[in-house]
Amino acid sequence: MKPSKDAKNIHVVICSGTTCFLMGASELFGIEKTIEGSLASRITVEGSPCMNLCKGGSYGKAPFVRVNDTLISTATLPKVIEEIRRQASL
Amino acid sequence: MHTFIEVDHYQCPKGGHRMEGDVFLSRKNSTENRVISVLSDGLGSGVKAGVLSTLTATMAITCVAGDIPIERTAQIIHQTLPVCSERRIRYATFTIVDIGQNQEVRILEYDNPPYVLIRDGELVEVPKTVARLPSRYGRKTMIFVSSFVAQPGDRIVVFSDGVVQSGIGTQAMPLGWGNAGVRRFLRELVQRDLTISARELAQRVVQKSLWNDALEAKDDITCGVLYFRNPRRTLVLTGPPIAPERDKELASIFSVYKGKKIICGGTTATILSRELGKQIRVCLQNLDPEVPPPSEMDGADLVTEGILTLGKTAELLAGNLQGGIQAFSVKHAAHLLVEHLLNSDIVDFVVGTRINEAHQDPSMPMELEIRRNIVKRIAHLLEERYLKEVHIQFI
Numbered sequence: 001m002k003p004s005k006d007a008k009n010i011h012v013v014i015c016s017g018t019t020c021f022l023m024g025a026s027e028l029f030g031i032e033k034t035i036e037g038s039l040a041s042r043i044t045v046e047g048s049p050c051m052n053l054c055k056g057g058s059y060g061k062a063p064f065v066r067v068n069d070t071l072i073s074t075a076t077l078p079k080v081i082e083e084i085r086r087q088a089s090l
Numbered sequence: 091m092h093t094f095i096e097v098d099h100y101q102c103p104k105g106g107h108r109m110e111g112d113v114f115l116s117r118k119n120s121t122e123n124r125v126i127s128v129l130s131d132g133l134g135s136g137v138k139a140g141v142l143s144t145l146t147a148t149m150a151i152t153c154v155a156g157d158i159p160i161e162r163t164a165q166i167i168h169q170t171l172p173v174c175s176e177r178r179i180r181y182a183t184f185t186i187v188d189i190g191q192n193q194e195v196r197i198l199e200y201d202n203p204p205y206v207l208i209r210d211g212e213l214v215e216v217p218k219t220v221a222r223l224p225s226r227y228g229r230k231t232m233i234f235v236s237s238f239v240a241q242p243g244d245r246i247v248v249f250s251d252g253v254v255q256s257g258i259g260t261q262a263m264p265l266g267w268g269n270a271g272v273r274r275f276l277r278e279l280v281q282r283d284l285t286i287s288a289r290e291l292a293q294r295v296v297q298k299s300l301w302n303d304a305l306e307a308k309d310d311i312t313c314g315v316l317y318f319r320n321p322r323r324t325l326v327l328t329g330p331p332i333a334p335e336r337d338k339e340l341a342s343i344f345s346v347y348k349g350k351k352i353i354c355g356g357t358t359a360t361i362l363s364r365e366l367g368k369q370i371r372v373c374l375q376n377l378d379p380e381v382p383p384p385s386e387m388d389g390a391d392l393v394t395e396g397i398l399t400l401g402k403t404a405e406l407l408a409g410n411l412q413g414g415i416q417a418f419s420v421k422h423a424a425h426l427l428v429e430h431l432l433n434s435d436i437v438d439f440v441v442g443t444r445i446n447e448a449h450q451d452p453s454m455p456m457e458l459e460i461r462r463n464i465v466k467r468i469a470h471l472l473e474e475r476y477l478k479e480v481h482i483q484f485i
C-alpha cells in the first residue's frame with residue numbers, strides 16, 4: 001500500500017505505537033466499518049509503529065492519526081471522519 | 091557443538107477430574123549441565139493421587155540431585171508417602187531420567203511402562219539391570235536401571251499407563267493401545283518428521299491416547315519427552331541503543347544473527363528499518379483491544395510493539411500454557427511471541443538502554459526501567475519454567 005496523494009484515495013495512517021494504543025488508537029481501526037459506505041471505499045487504512053510524535057508534547061496528545069498530509073492529535077472517530085469528509089469534498 | 095536438551099510434557103487428567111494424578115517434573119542445572127526429569131503416577135486419580143505423585147516426584151528429584159543412591163531414594167520415598175485411607179497402601183510409580191556430564195543418561199524405572207529411546211528414527215533397546223528392594227506391604231519392589239550415552243538427535247519418551255491402557259474395552263483395541271502400539275506410533279511419527287519437537291511429540295501421544303479412549307480419558311494420561319537436538323536460537327531486540335551512534339551496531343547484530351529474529355518496540359523497528367532499508371507494514375487483521383498489532387519487515391520473523399506486548403507475553407508465560415497456544419483461535423502479537431519463544435532452545439535478548447529523548451514526557455517516565463524488568467521476568471520464566479537457555483545483553 002503506497003501512500004497516495006490521488007484525490008480519489010484518502011490515506012489514513014493510524015499510529016499503533018505504545019502511547020497511542022494506550023490512549024485509544026485501537027478503536028480508531030474500526031473506521032472503515034463506522035464511516036458511510038461511499039467514503040469507506042475511498043479510504044485506505046494503515047497502521048504505523050510509534051510515529052515519534054508522542055514524546056515531548058509539541059504535536060499535541062496521543063493518539064495520532066494522519067489523513068493524507070493532515071495530522072490529527074487526540075484523535076477520535078468523529079474527528080477523523082470529519083477530516084476525511086472535509087478532504088473528500090475538496 | 092553442544093546439543094541442547096529440550097524437555098517437555100503433555101497431560102490430560104482422567105475424565106471428570108480436574109487434577110492430574112500423574113506428575114512430570116524436571117530440573118535443569120545449566121552450570122553442571124545436568125537435567126533430571128521424573129514421571130510419577132499416584133495410586134488412583136484426582137487430588138489424592140496428585141499429592142502422592144507430586145511428593146514422589148519431588149523427593150526423587152531432590153534425592154537424585156543430591157547424589158543419594160537409588161536404593162536409598164526408593165526407601166525414602168516409601169517411608170514418606172502417606173497411606174491411602176481407602177486402600178491402606180502407599181504407592182506411586184516413578185521413572186527417573188538423570189542426564190549428567192557428557193550426555194550420560196541413567197534411567198530408573200519403578201512400575202511405569204518402559205521408556206522408549208528413539209535414535210535415527212529407530213527404537214533402540216537398552217539393556218536393563220534389576221535392583222530388588224526389600225518388599226513392603228506385600229509389594230515386591232523392583233527397579234530397572236539402565237544407562238547409555240545420548241547422541242545428538244536422541245529422544246527419550248516416558249509415559250504413564252494411561253497411555254498404554256487407553257482404548258481398553260473398545261472395539262478397535264479391546265486390550266488397549268499396549269506398549270507395542272505406542273512404540274509403533276512413536277516410530278512412525280518420528281520417521282515422518284525427523285525434527286519433531288519434544289513438545290509436539292508429547293502432545294501427539296496424549297492426543298492419540300485420548301482419541302483411543304473416545305475423548306473421555308479413563309485414567310490420567312501423561313507423556314514426557316527429552317530431545318537432544320541442535321539448539322534453535324532466537325534473537326529478541328527491544329529498545330533503542332544507548333546512543334544513536336550505536337544504531338549501526340544494533341543493525342549488524344540483527345543481520346548476522348543465525349536463527350529467528352524478533353523486534354519488540356516501535357522505535358527499535360524504525361531504527362532497523364532505516365539502517366537496513368526495509369519497509370515496516372503493520373498487520374491490521376485480528377486486532378486485539380489489549381495488545382497492539384504486529385508488523386512485518388523483510389528479514390524479521392516477527393515485529394511487535396514493545397512494553398504492552400512484552401508485558402502480556404510475561405503474563406501468558408506465567409499462566410497455564412499446556413500444549414502451547416494453539417488453543418487461542420485468534421492470535422495477537424503476544425501469542426505469536428510466546429510461540430516463537432517456546433519453540434526455541436536458546437533466546438538472546440538485546441535490550442537497548444536509551445532514555446527517552448524527551449524524558450519530560452510524564453506519560454512514560456520509567457520506560458527503560460519497565461522494559462528491563464519485563465525482560466528479566468520473561469527470562470526468568472523461560473529459564474525456570476520452560477528450561478530454556480537465556481542470555482541478556484544491554485546495548
Ligand code: FES
Pocket residue numbers: 015016017018019020021049050051052053054055062063064
Ligand atoms: S505511539 Fe503514536 S506517536 Fe508515539
